[in-house]
Amino acid sequence: MRSLPALLILAVAIAVPIAFGGNSYVMGLMVSGLIVAGVALAWALLGNLGGMVSFGHAAFFGVGAYTSAILSAKFGLPVPLALLAGACGAALCSVVMLPALRLSGPYFALAILAYAHIFKILATEATSITGGSAGFQRFPPLPTILGLDLSSRVGSYGLLVILVAICAAIYLAVKRSHVGTALRAMAESEDATRVVGVNATLLKAWMLLLSAFITGLFGAMNAHIINFLEPDYAFSASWSILPIIAAIFGGYRTILGPVAGAVLIYLFDQIVAKELLPVGHEILLGVLLAGMILIAPNGLFGMFQRKTAKGAAHAAA
Amino acid sequence: MLELLQQSLFSGLLVGSVYALVALGIALTFGAMKIINLAHGELVLLAAYMAYVIESRTGWNPYAAIPLAFVVTGIVSVVIYLLIERIREHRELNSLILTFAIGIILTNAILLVFASDVRSTGSPFLQDAISLGSVYAMKGEITAFIISLAVMAGLWWWLKNSWYGRAVRAVSSNRDASMLMGIDPRRVELAAFIVAGILASVAGVALYTMSVVQPALGPGLTIKAFIVTVLAGVGSIPGVFCAALLLGVTEAMTVTLASSALQELVGMVLFLLVLFFMPNGLFGARARRG
Numbered sequence: 001m002r003s004l005p006a007l008l009i010l011a012v013a014i015a016v017p018i019a020f021g022g023n024s025y026v027m028g029l030m031v032s033g034l035i036v037a038g039v040a041l042a043w044a045l046l047g048n049l050g051g052m053v054s055f056g057h058a059a060f061f062g063v064g065a066y067t068s069a070i071l072s073a074k075f076g077l078p079v080p081l082a083l084l085a086g087a088c089g090a091a092l093c094s095v096v097m098l099p100a101l102r103l104s105g106p107y108f109a110l111a112i113l114a115y116a117h118i119f120k121i122l123a124t125e126a127t128s129i130t131g132g133s134a135g136f137q138r139f140p141p142l143p144t145i146l147g148l149d150l151s152s153r154v155g156s157y158g159l160l161v162i163l164v165a166i167c168a169a170i171y172l173a174v175k176r177s178h179v180g181t182a183l184r185a186m187a188e189s190e191d192a193t194r195v196v197g198v199n200a201t202l203l204k205a206w207m208l209l210l211s212a213f214i215t216g217l218f219g220a221m222n223a224h225i226i227n228f229l230e231p232d233y234a235f236s237a238s239w240s241i242l243p244i245i246a247a248i249f250g251g252y253r254t255i256l257g258p259v260a261g262a263v264l265i266y267l268f269d270q271i272v273a274k275e276l277l278p279v280g281h282e283i284l285l286g287v288l289l290a291g292m293i294l295i296a297p298n299g300l301f302g303m304f305q306r307k308t309a310k311g312a313a314h315a316a317a
Numbered sequence: 318m319l320e321l322l323q324q325s326l327f328s329g330l331l332v333g334s335v336y337a338l339v340a341l342g343i344a345l346t347f348g349a350m351k352i353i354n355l356a357h358g359e360l361v362l363l364a365a366y367m368a369y370v371i372e373s374r375t376g377w378n379p380y381a382a383i384p385l386a387f388v389v390t391g392i393v394s395v396v397i398y399l400l401i402e403r404i405r406e407h408r409e410l411n412s413l414i415l416t417f418a419i420g421i422i423l424t425n426a427i428l429l430v431f432a433s434d435v436r437s438t439g440s441p442f443l444q445d446a447i448s449l450g451s452v453y454a455m456k457g458e459i460t461a462f463i464i465s466l467a468v469m470a471g472l473w474w475w476l477k478n479s480w481y482g483r484a485v486r487a488v489s490s491n492r493d494a495s496m497l498m499g500i501d502p503r504r505v506e507l508a509a510f511i512v513a514g515i516l517a518s519v520a521g522v523a524l525y526t527m528s529v530v531q532p533a534l535g536p537g538l539t540i541k542a543f544i545v546t547v548l549a550g551v552g553s554i555p556g557v558f559c560a561a562l563l564l565g566v567t568e569a570m571t572v573t574l575a576s577s578a579l580q581e582l583v584g585m586v587l588f589l590l591v592l593f594f595m596p597n598g599l600f601g602a603r604a605r606r607g
Contacts, residue, residue, distance in 0.1 A: 053410050055355075055417060099592050106353045109413050110543045111592070117540060118585045125578055237536070241421065248414065280429040286421030293415045294403055 005256050005301070013161050017154050027153035029270055030263070031225060034160035037262035038167060038218035039239060040246035042211040044258040045171050047247065049183045050207035053109045055240055056116030057215050060090040062235035063119060064216025065223035066130055072224075073139035080143070083220045090216020093119065094208050101204055113240075120235035135230035142224050156225050163221070167214050168255050174210070175255075179203060241282065242266065245289045251299025261299065320451055325569040327452040332527065333565025334465035337558045338520035339538055340545035341472060342513040344557060347546070348489035349502075349509035351409065355416040356397060357517060358538030359423035360390045364521025365530040366427055369436045379438050379526050380460070386518035393423070394514035398507055420535055428532040437529040461523035468519050472512070473554050481508045537581065544588045563587075 020026040039057055046052050068086030071077040077085065100111035123130045130136055142150035142159070149155045174180055186193040186200050194200055219239070223229055242265060243258070250261025265285070273281035296303055343357045354360075364386035371382035397419055404411045438444065438457060445456045476482040484505045487495040492502055524530060541564065548560035564584055571583040 047410075051410075053413055099589070103592070106409060106413055107547070109410075110353065110355075110540070111588075113536070114540050114544070114585050114588060117537075118582060121578065121582045125582075244414065244417070277429070279433075280425035283422050283425035283429065286418045286425065289418035290400070290415055290422065293411050293418065294400060297404075297406060297411055 009256055009260060010165075017157055021154050024153050027157055029267060031153060031156050031160060032222075032270075033263035033266035034157065034164055035218050035222045035225075036242045036246055036266050037164050037259045038160070038221075039215050040243035040250070040258035040262040041164065041167050041171060041255070042214035042218075043243040044247040044252040044255075045174070045214070046207055046211040047252050049175060049180060050204050050211070051183070051187050052204065052208070054112045054211075055109055055244070056112035056114075057211075057243055058235050058237055058239035059093065059112075059116040059119040060212040060215035061219035061222075061239040062123060062231070063093045064090040064219030065229055065234045066123060066136070067216070068220030069136060069139040069223045069229055070129065073136075078143070079140050079224055083217060083224070086220030086223075087213045087217035090219065091209050091213040094212035097208065098205055101201055101208070116235065116237075116240065120231055123231040123235060130229075130231065133231060135228060137228045139224070139227065141227055142221075151225070156221075160221065163217065164259060167217075168259065170210075170214075171255050174207075179206070183207070238282075241285065242269070245285050245292075247299075248289060248292050248297070249299055251302030253298060254301040257299050257301030260301070321573050322570070324452050325573040326566055327449075327454065328458070329566030329569030330562050331454060331458040331462045331565070332569070333562035334462045334469075334558075335520055335523050335527070336541055336545055336565055337561035338465050338468060338516050338523070340542040340549070340557050340561055341469070341554065342516040342520070343539070343542045344546050344549075345485070345509050345516070346506075346513050349485050349506050350401070352401060352412045353416070353543070354397060354513070355413060355539055356420040356423055356535075357513065357542065358540075359420045359427075359535035360393060360514065360517040361521040361524065361538050362427060362530060362532070362535045363393065363423060364390050364518040365525040366431055366436070366521075367518075368438075368522040368525040369431070369530070372438060372440065378440060379522055380464075383518055383522050386522055387515055390518045390521070391511055391514035394510045394517070395507065398510040402503070420539070424532055424535050431532065433532055435529045435531045436525070438526050440526070455527060457526040461527045464519060464523060468516065469554060469558060472516070475512070476554075481505065485509050485512075541584060544584050547588055548591055 016030055017027070020030075039061060042060075043054060043057055046054055064086035066086075067089030068079075068082040071085050072079050072082035097112060097115050100108050100115070103111055124133050126132070127134075142156060144150065148158070150159050182193065182198045183203055186198065186203065190200050219234070223234070243262065246262035246265045247258040248261075249265055250257030250259070252258060265288075268288075269281065269285060273284040277283065292299065339357065339361050342360070343354060346352060346354050346357075364382075367386035367389055368379035368382040371377055371385060372379045375381075397416065400415060400419070401408070401412045404415065440457070446453050447456055447459065474482075476486055484495065484500045485508060487498065487500060488502050488505045495505075496502060545557060545561045545564055548563065549556040564587065567583050567587055568580045571579050
């Protein structure tokens with residue numbers, strides 16, 4: 001019963017390429033939706049386990065994208081290794097953010113927003129490495145493995161589904177480990193947790209690192225899928241905004257919520273919002289985000305979980 | 318070279334006074350409610366666009382827009398307060414996300430109404446240059462500086478002498494104790510948001526008269542204001558003012574000595590240095606932040 005939503009999502013994930021495999025528009029939307037899903041998952045991990053709100057995940061996304069693209073194009077690194085390197089690069093740049101961890105909640109959120117701006121400016125100014133605002137292209141696409149062309153829409157889609165599933169599994173493992181227990185206790189009272197000998201700052205640092213790693217991985221994937229990068233795109237605030245809305249909409253305290261939320265929000269943005277308002281379509285996302293915080297801060301999956309939890313309690317009584 | 322440095326020092330001081338107004342708005346609502354209003358930069362921008370509306374429709378001096386700008390930013394500020402009030406759980410973090418969302422809404426609303434064009438004042442009086450010794454400034458910059466100083470003096474007087482101002486300080490320093498003294502914190506919070514709206518309206522109009530505005534400017538303003546509050550430490554008005562001037566001067570120096578693309582970067586670097594080495598701010602905070 002508990003795994004029902006997960007199975008349902010898996011079934012939809014398998015059904016989509018069967019139904020729309022030939023339709024490159026739909027598959028393209030799904031691929032981008034899954035990219036957002038990966039970032040939303042990483043954002044929710046930081047928010048739920050680490051208790052930190054980040055407005056700067058675009059920094060990790062962009063760093064992952066550029067690291068992977070540059071390493072594969074200029075140093076001939078095979079794309080799978082470059083993807084991993086991209087993720088590591090993003091994790092490395094989160095190390096630069098560690099001093100911000102000494103700031104509490106709202107100050108941390110703003111510090112990370114400031115960091116995202118720094119990285120965007122750096123990418124624009126370091127023209128010899130990134131090509132600057134002229135953009136950067138001609139880096140290798142995703143390879144063909146075992147006869148499956150990963151650079152095709154269906155291939156990328158399959159790879160992304162697997163990656164999102166792996167990241168969700170990692171998230172679940174962390175949540176259920178003793179680290180997850182310590183972090184939950186920390187959310188209740190950070191001081192009390194320190195007293196019993198938990199290094200709260202270290203745990204938070206690990207969550208930031210893991211979240212940055214996952215975000216960088218999906219940033220790198222996205223770069224090799226679309227094969228073009230420019231600072232305004234790779235570090236675009238959308239890569240911070242969409243995952244936040246997705247995670248809040250789906251329920252950032254759940255694991256499936258951000259994933260399902262990301263695909264839904266992305267489709268809504270592309271199909272409905274951009275159709276209604278070609279310019280300024282993000283206003284609808286803003287209204288949605290504000291509405292969710294005010295009406296249902298636990299998100300769709302959060303409401304569902306709470307109801308089933310209540311039902312279980314009733315059944316037990 | 319020396320003249321260039323003098324000039325950038327001077328220009329930096331002038332623009333810094335506007336940063337101070339923006340930062341004080343954020344600091345005021347943070348003090349009263351322990352909530353950072355991420356939409357504050359957008360409020361300032363909204364006021365700047367009101368100045369544009371008045372100037373382009375009537376041809377009056379943009380400063381004539383302050384009443385209109387205040388009505389608009391005041392209403393939006395109060396709406397933001399009422400929405401934050403409705404948050405029941407995890408208010409500290411949820412209010413951040415909420416005000417972030419409001420910022421997105423305002424930015425895009427401005428984009429929808431005014432398009433993404435860059436706007437600036439066309440007033441010949443404000444754009445006229447005057448020289449003070451070896452340095453030059455636009456009259457608009459000087460006017461903005463003087464008005465900012467006056468507003469800050471007014472804020473200082475309000476916080477020190479008026480009942481509401483003193484109540485804001487009381488609630489900022491100890492909410493529970495102030496409630497025991499018969500202060501209704503909700504009224505005080507509302508007052509803080511209205512005054513933040515006034516500060517934003519003046520700052521926005523001043524910004525329009527001395528610089529250019531565009532819809533994407535909001536988050537950058539919020540970040541600058543935040544940097545100023547971090548530099549200043551837990552706030553006194555003179556501390557915020559000095560920190561804002563420091564940011565303005567550092568930015569202006571960077572443009573002169575290096576490149577204008579690095580202007581925003583240097584503020585962040587300053588911010589990081591303070592975080593690393595003086596986590597309580599430059600001007601001696603009493604308590605740990607947050």
